[in-house]
Amino acid sequence: MKSPRSLRTYRAKRDFQKTSEPEPGAEAPRGPGEPPIFVVHKHDATRLHYDLRLEIDGALASWALPKGPSFDPKTKRLAVETEDHPLAYAGFEGRIPEGEYGGGDSLLWDRGTYETVPPGEAHAQRQKGHLTVQLHGEKLKGRWHLIRTKPRGKKAQWLCFKAVDGEENPDYDVTAEHPESVKSGRRATRGPVRKAARKQGPLPVEQLLQRVWPPMLAQLSVPEQADDATHLYEVKYDGFRALAALSSGTLTLDSRNGNDLAARFPQIAEALRGLRVTEAVLDGEIVALDAEGRSRFQLLQQGSGAEQRFVAFDLLWLDGEDLRQRPLEARRELLEQLLAGVKPPIQLSERLELPGDKALAEARRRGWEGLIAKRKGSAYVGSRSGDWLKLKVQAGQEAVILGYLPIKNERAKEEIGALLVGVHGPDGYHDVGKVGTGFTSKTRRELRALLDRQRVKAPAAVDAKARAGAVWVKPKYVAQLQFTEWTSDGRLRHPVFQGLRTDKKPEEVVREKPQATAKASRSSGSRRAPTALAARSTRAAAPKAPPAEDTGMARLTHGDRVLFPEDGFTKQDVFDYYREAAPLLLPVLANRPLAVQQWPAGIQAPGFFRHELSGMPGWLPTLRVKHEEKTLRHVNVQNVDALLWLANQSALTLHVWSSHAPKLAQPDxxxxxxxxxxxxxxxxxxxxxxxxxxxxxxxxxxxxxxxxxxxxxxxxxxxxxxxxxxxxxxxxxxxxxxxxxxxxxxxxxxxxxxxxxxxxxxxxxxxxxxxxxxxxxxxxxxxxxxxxxxxxxxxxxxxxxxxxxxxxxxxxxxxxxxxxxxxxxxxxxxx
Missing domain, CATH: 3.30.70.3300 (Alpha-Beta Plaits)
Structure with missing residues (x-):
């Protein structure tokens, strides 16, 4: 297709080896009788403006509106005539490179068809200097006027305003109400790097990181504190919090305590250095993924060879601009743009476009640690803030190692038997119990060798419990634990060791409790001032199983019924046993098809072997599995309640498949x-x-x-x-x-x-x-x-x-x- 002569200026101003804008001649031929098109681009160049483009004489006649269109007929907006653009530009959206003509982001803000009033007079009306157009766009509708005024300087200037046709609305600010692209949904735009920033050159990475330090921390909360009208939900990842500062190809990758992580995670550091950006600071989490793609702190800590990722969830600085005061949604859109097309080990954090209750259910189903609920429109603050809420579906706690109990096995004298752990309080360390599970023999030996170098005579905890054979150590190391609940006397119930945290200081480790947070009104769209809280951040480990909390959905009935006559063991004893074994069983049973043997009248009576149980309540997680002859619904033991429900059904023996969903064809x-x-x-x-x-x-x-x-x-x-x-x-x-x-x-x-x-x-x-x-x-x-x-x-x-x-x-x-x-x-x- 031959390009119109009017596109010579467009071509002369652009280097198509550098810009992704369409070159003249790239447009598809227009069919006969097709109505002319119009588009509006939201263009963040020297300043943010809106480019109105009308198809006239085989090209897009273009006007730049510094303040955008208005539905108020009395508001006449300046429209500066610019060069014609090719018809292919009607589908363009992207970033025009730095230093190129019009450099900055350009979003496709509106699109549709139009006709002149009367029809077919676009060329004549443009020549005359008064276009009257009827727009049929996604945002702009009705009749509009474009009237040429006396030229100022080299560019012809026009006025653009709404006609009185029944579509006018003086109270309707269309650019504020609908800032999004009709193509991608993006709202935020980024202009070119400021001249001042280019003159002074990129900041050294250490200075760059200091500009935005410290990182923002989330507050542990409960689901009721988040509201679908005011919050967005993201996956909570379980790893090392990390801030990545990039400047002209150099990188600093620091933990929240300022420890260098680049040397420990060289592949991630190399991938970050390869991002196409002059200056940027990204906030994220370094994680290790299990076979189902879930972040698991154990794998990261053990260095087991699992796939590692840097999961970015916020963008604090970009090419000379501090973004922290921009709304959450704007920072997210710029982050998405920056990471468009990147491949692992860098990835964008997953956002759930679901109501809060369904998002939490999805987190449970997929075995995540929980969610982060982020307040819409909120800024990024360097403290713990109620604008970010941690909603956990698994209980977790960091704990300081205060000592250990030697192993009782005579053949393994060089191993620990259990860790004695505590948390920090206003008056010092407090004992919160012992941890005897979650270790391999190798881990037990390594911990014994590590802790024996820190032995002391007296415990560091102010309320240390007397324990026979206890070995006390300096409070130097922090352990990551999973547990089911806190007891009434402040102890961890069923704690499981997940690994050591090298990114936390012992004095930072406090008992984490949900905090009450003021909820915004459903009708409020205003930004809320962030609140700084004194509590420290902790993160729970993400085992293979989903949540380990007991919410009380499973009830024990007929607990005094004797199931093991010779021993006198009752249904209550079985119920208590499976509650105690839950931290061990959940990682095995979750998402694995299950068959059970039930003895409701005790083991002296006939039992039943079943794949699908009757009377399953609606809250019980299940797993639909296609067998050779039919599809069955198995109990899916994703939480303590599911396991205890089985115990209450006198399901004494649990049989499992060798594989688990979603990869049921792959045995473990x-x-x-x-x-x-x-x-x-x-x-x-x-x-x-x-x-x-x-x-x-x-x-x-x-x-x-x-x-x-x-x-x-x-x-x-x-x-x-x-x-x-x-x-x-x-x-x-x-x-x-x-x-x-x-x-x-x-x-x-x-x-x-x-x-x-x-x-x-x-x-x-x-x-x-x-x-x-x-x-x-x-x-x-x-x-x-x-x-x-x-x-x-x-x-x-x-x-x-x-x-x-x-x-x-x-x-x-x-x-x-x-x-x-x-x-x-x-x-x-x-x-």
Whole structure:
């Protein structure tokens, strides 16, 4: 298509190797009879203005309106005639580069068709100097006048005003009411870098960071304090808070305490240096993602090789301009523009366009730590502010390590048994309890070596509880914990160790409590002055399971009913056991299809095995799973309430799939079930040892656990990406090798009559839809034993599976911790 001669000026003013504006000739041919188009661009160049463009003679005749259009007929707005633009410019939106003509952001503010009054006279009316146009736009409607006045300087000047046609409205400020782009929805614009900033040059990164320091902190709150009319909801990420300052390719990446994070996270630092910007300060979180894309502090702290990201959620400075006083929405839009097209490890924080209750439900469903509710229109302040609210769906707390209890296992003298922890208060440190779970053997050894160098004679806590064998240390290290609730006497219930925090000082660690925050009126659109609070920030760890809080939805009924007659254990005992085991079970059970065995009349009566339970209440999380013949709705144990509801249904034994949603086709482990025959425990030990040797010869680590009865399960934790076909083939191959070597005592024969008293090598649980008894699940036999994860050093003649039972869980965890945690962090691959 040949370009009109009127576009020569447009072409001469632009370098199309630098600007993304369309070059003349790029427009598609217009069809015969199509009505002429008009557009309005919101253009932030030397100053913010609005460019009105009308299709006339094959191009877009253009006028710049410094104050934009008005629906008040008495308000006549200046319209400076500029060069014609190509028709392809009607779809343009973007940033014109610095130093180029018209440099700055240009948004497509309005678009539509028009006709002159009378029709077909656009060329003649333009020549005459009086255009009367009927606009059919998304924002501008009705009749408008453009009248040329006496020229001032080189550019022709016109007046633009609304005609009296019934569409006028003196009280309607269209640019204020509708600042957004009709193409992208963006509202905020950024002009070119100011000349003064270009003259003085970019600031050194250290000075740049100091200009916007300190970071803004969120206040722990409750959902009722946020309002859908006044707040926006974002995902709360669980990692290291980090501010990134960029200046001419140099970078400073600091934690909220000013510690350098660039050396620790070199890939993230390199990616940030590659951002196309002269000066910028981004606020965000450095996180490590699990297989489902959820941030998990444990993975970040352990340096486990998990995928790391810098998740940016705010923009404080950009090319010489301090953005902190701009409204929240404007900063977000500029951040989105800056990060448009970037790839991991940099990403934009996820915003939920949902009402608060549904956003929280989504956070629970997806296993996030919680949400941040941010007040619309709020500025960025360097303090803790009620304009940012932390809404947690998981309970978490940072705690100062005040000491430890040595492990009771004689074979592991170099390990800790439990940490003694506290928080800081006005009069010093206060004891908040002990933490005995969440550790691996390696972590227990490393903590013992670390803490032994800090030993002191007396505890630092002003209210330290007397504990036999306690070793006290200097309050130097901060631990990240997950827990279920605070007890009435100020202790942590069911705390689980997540890792050490190197970005927090011990004296900053206080008990975090929800604060009351004044709620804005639903009708109020004004900005609210931020409130600074004295409390310090803490962040909870994000385990694989969603929330661990008990909201009281699950109720115990008939708690005195005896379920284990020989032992006298009641339904209340089972309910209490599963409440105690919840921090261990939730990471295993969440999003995993579940089958249960129920004994409502006690274990002496017949039980029931069910995938889908009747009478499930509306609040209970469920998981719809397609089986071979039908789709079933499984209980999804995403929180304590779901687990306790099962306990109240007398669901004593819990069986789980080897995979979890949303990747139900990818098993998390290979499982071998060793079911003893007449040879008993002695034969089982022989088979188990050879199985372990074969796995180790392939470079594979394995985890044994008791079945809860008389057998042994051996699991091989896997990295994501395996299929059930792979695990089935692998397990069958290994089982066949074991049978070939130990055929006199072990067999893969399923028929009991054909086993002839030999141990059964069962690998059938490796198929899709097959289940294995969950770790820590009770079994319906006398003594109420549970399926106990083991160390291989415990698999000896002395091992008695029945000693791990309903009454000994706490003792077991004090001794060895949660040994099953490693099975949820598999990194191994099969051949």
């Amino acid at each position: 482990w290979v499982v071998f079930d060793l079911d003893p025959g007449k040879g008993g425990w002695e034969d089982l030990l022989t088979v188990a040892r050879l199985l372990r040797e074969k796995l180790e010869a392939l470079g594979l680590e394995s985890l044994p656990k008791t079945s809860g009865k008389r057998g042994l399960h051996v699991l091989v934790p896997l990295a994501p990406g395996h299929t059930y076909a792979q695990t089935q083939r692998f397990s069958e191959r290994i089982a066949a090798e074991l049978e070939a070597e130990l055929g006199s005592i072990a067999t893969t024969e399923r028929s009991i009559s054909k086993r002839r008293g030999r141990l059964y090598l069962d690998v059938g649980q490796n198929g899709r839809g097959k289940t294995v008894v969950a770790p820590y699940s009770l079994r319906a036999i006398a003594g109420a034993p549970f399926s106990a994860p083991l160390k291989w050093s415990e698999v000896t003649r002395k091992l008695d599976p029945l000693r791990f039972n309903l009454k000994t869980l706490a003792k077991r965890l004090d001794a060895v911790g949660d040994l099953f945690a490693q099975a949820l962090q598999g990194t191994q691959t099969l051949e």
